[in-house]
Amino acid sequence: MDTIVSVLGVSLSAFSSISPASIDPSSSLMITHPDVVDDPKRTFDVCTGKGNPGGTWTFAYLIKELAKGTSFTPEDYALIWLKNWLHTYNLNTFDVPARPNMELFINFWNQASLAGSGQDFDINYFPARLLAITNRPDLGGNGGYGGDEKRGEARFTFALLGNTDKLGGYDKEQGCEAMPFNVIFEYNTPTTDCPSVQEWQTQWKALDGYALGSPEYNEKLELITTAFTNFGSNPAQEPNQSLLSQLRTNENALDPLWELREFVLLNKADGVVSFDGSLLPDTVKNTPDVSFDNTSFLANFVNSAWSVPGSPDEGTVPLAYLGVPFRGAASPVSITHWDYPSSALDPSMRQKFSLNTCNACHTGETDTKFVHIEARLPGGESALSRFLTGKNVVTTLNDPANPYISAALFSVSDPAGSALVSDFNDLAARQAAMASILSTSCELVGTVSAGLLPPKAANFKMSH
Numbered sequence: 001m002d003t004i005v006s007v008l009g010v011s012l013s014a015f016s017s018i019s020p021a022s023i024d025p026s027s028s029l030m031i032t033h034p035d036v037v038d039d040p041k042r043t044f045d046v047c048t049g050k051g052n053p054g055g056t057w058t059f060a061y062l063i064k065e066l067a068k069g070t071s072f073t074p075e076d077y078a079l080i081w082l083k084n085w086l087h088t089y090n091l092n093t094f095d096v097p098a099r100p101n102m103e104l105f106i107n108f109w110n111q112a113s114l115a116g117s118g119q120d121f122d123i124n125y126f127p128a129r130l131l132a133i134t135n136r137p138d139l140g141g142n143g144g145y146g147g148d149e150k151r152g153e154a155r156f157t158f159a160l161l162g163n164t165d166k167l168g169g170y171d172k173e174q175g176c177e178a179m180p181f182n183v184i185f186e187y188n189t190p191t192t193d194c195p196s197v198q199e200w201q202t203q204w205k206a207l208d209g210y211a212l213g214s215p216e217y218n219e220k221l222e223l224i225t226t227a228f229t230n231f232g233s234n235p236a237q238e239p240n241q242s243l244l245s246q247l248r249t250n251e252n253a254l255d256p257l258w259e260l261r262e263f264v265l266l267n268k269a270d271g272v273v274s275f276d277g278s279l280l281p282d283t284v285k286n287t288p289d290v291s292f293d294n295t296s297f298l299a300n301f302v303n304s305a306w307s308v309p310g311s312p313d314e315g316t317v318p319l320a321y322l323g324v325p326f327r328g329a330a331s332p333v334s335i336t337h338w339d340y341p342s343s344a345l346d347p348s349m350r351q352k353f354s355l356n357t358c359n360a361c362h363t364g365e366t367d368t369k370f371v372h373i374e375a376r377l378p379g380g381e382s383a384l385s386r387f388l389t390g391k392n393v394v395t396t397l398n399d400p401a402n403p404y405i406s407a408a409l410f411s412v413s414d415p416a417g418s419a420l421v422s423d424f425n426d427l428a429a430r431q432a433a434m435a436s437i438l439s440t441s442c443e444l445v446g447t448v449s450a451g452l453l454p455p456k457a458a459n460f461k462m463s464h
Contacts, residue, residue, distance in 0.1 A: 018438040020431035028204040031133040035213025046112040047176035059128035068231035069239035070277035074123040091329035099254035127161035131382045138433035156185040159375040178375035181251035187228040188243045194442035239277045258333035260358045287357040289328040299340035336364030337415040347418035364415035386410040390425025
């Protein structure tokens with residue numbers, strides 16, 4: 001039954017017109033079906049030679065769009081980014097050690113280019129396999145909730161490909177295979193206010209009306225993706241005119257230690273501005289440097305700042321705390337969860353803080369082996385973490401033997417040793433966030449207190 005609420009003389013039907021269960025996550029939230037990610041018109045795979053080099057869902061296409069407006073060729077643009085791994089760099093006083101094995105991947109790209117087009121470093125033959133296209137309505141509000149500037153994200157996730165006789169990798173296909181090296185392009189949405197956010201999510205929801213991976217479905221999805229990937233999608237951002245919020249990597253192909261890095265075009269709060277439009281290294285959000293794990297300094301931060309309502313640092317990790325550089329320059333998975341003295345007094349608070357960090361979200365807090373979207377074979381579908389699906393096994397979203405159930409929950413015991421048990425099904429949270437946006441009355445946004453509106457998803461400050 002609808003609940004009728006009257007506020008300031010305005011009546012609305014509150015949060016009931018769209019049911020979260022009516023949203024198909026496989027077609028409007030987490031798109032991993034082989035008929036999409038191996039679409040021969042829009043994707044390309046250097047390992048098989050199948051597809052369309054430079055198609056609109058390729059790594060190459062996204063780099064080309066970023067390079068437009070800059071003085072770089074797409075090839076140079078990608079090389080400049082890759083070479084960040086060839087030298088140690090320092091951010092926020094913390095060193096990020098070089099990973100010299102990146103040179104092997106760079107050489108592999110050149111070999112693939114020469115074999116494919118006869119040219120050195122042809123961006124159309126960049127070795128990357130599309131794993132997923134995702135809609136993240138849970139990351140932010142609808143443009144009116146509390147003035148939050150983030151209005152969701154849309155993402156492309158790739159696995160880099162290489163000759164893993166020299167670099168670590170998964171199952172082989174003729175000497176060319178997916179490496180444990182995920183790259184995620186994370187874009188802001190082309191929205192400005194509540195009505196535009198609703199229209200944006202309506203476009204994603206409309207995909208549920210087409211057969212997943214059909215020509216009609218893929219055509220509609222391409223219209224959505226080019227709206228956020230293309231040059232000109234954000235004219236105010238110079239010179240790229242891009243909606244890219246950040247580009248993240250998660251890999252242990254170059255070194256046995258898993259590591260997450262982040263790159264941006266612009267982050268004024270951190271003082272990172274790419275004047276030439278190249279991708280620049282940035283700190284890893286919501287994650288301190290690993291040296292602060294299990295320290296009284298971290299305990300002070302969580303108890304006196306991070307968990308305090310109204311604190312400037314509530315729910316976030318600042319560059320510095322009490323004048324001490326704090327946020328990490330990268331997120332090595334040398335720890336699998338965060339802890340600190342006295343955390344046993346409030347295990348739930350420790351878990352919430354730790355879960356929001358990059359390294360713990362990808363390991364101990366969610367009982368995950370480093371990636372939430374796994375690499376796949378050509379023609380196959382990426383398996384998803386149990387954190388994402390709520391399933392009791394790591395399997396594909398569209399697995400007919402283990403279908404997705406929005407009410408299912410994956411339970412994880414506290415890695416810090418308390419009796420706390422946490423339940424996860426992040427796709428269900430995204431379904432709820434999308435339903436909330438589509439069911440909100442934009443008439444009231446900006447007129448009444450945000451507290452009277454449907455809340456953001458519970459993990460809205462998470463960035464994963």
